[in-house]
């Protein structure tokens with residue numbers, strides 16, 4: 001049985017003051033304990049978030065990580081630094097990192113290897129853009145991202161989560177239909193089975209991301225192959241995040 005995961009990716013939002021305010025409110029709220037809740041604030045807010053979330057069931061994640069060990073890499077953040085702040089998840093290969101910061105599948109693969117080797121969980125983001133969807137190449141694109149991103153990985157596969165995020169649905173309000181999201185998550189599961197094994201694929205959590213909000217989360221989560229959501233905009237307010245974790249209630 002795969003435990004559902006609702007992950008908030010704050011992106012470049014909420015400074016330390018805002019983080020303290022949001023999380024202090026969130027920890028006072030009733031959250032469905034059958035759902036795993038994860039908050040991924042900016043790096044600058046990790047320490048404050050770590051203090052506030054300590055002793056709660058809400059997990060802490062980072063939005064990116066270096067593929068290298070500690071050393072001469074100006075501006076980068078290592079797995080060692082994240083672990084020191086009680087981070088347990090790292091988002092890797094988000095489309096914004098791929099598009100704006102040139103992260104290739106090869107870099108994504110290195111980051112996943114580094115993350116898993118340090119016993120952190122990796123949330124690998126995949127998804128097609130609007131043109132690729134229109135040209136009916138979405139499965140081919142996602143399959144290639146999975147094969148390259150997961151290349152030469154054989155250990156700690158239970159620490160991998162996949163997030164299917166069609167780029168055309170991110171921050172646009174254009175949620176992928178529940179049927180299309182389910183169909184792609186099912187396709188991802190079969191691709192993961194080919195890369196690893198059916199058993200690993202059956203146990204792997206596959207999230208949907210792209211304009212998920214309190215009003216559509218319940219329907220999306222009712223699908224057999226959708227094991228949670230990676231949420232941007234609607235994860236920034238405590239009330240909305242509570243509603244997401246409680247599937248709209």
Ligand SMILES: O=C[C@H](O)COP(=O)(O)O
Pocket residue numbers: 009094165169170171172173209210211212230231232233234
């Ligand atoms: O990581 C989250 C996704 O990019 C979705 O963002 P969004 O919920 O604002 O569309």
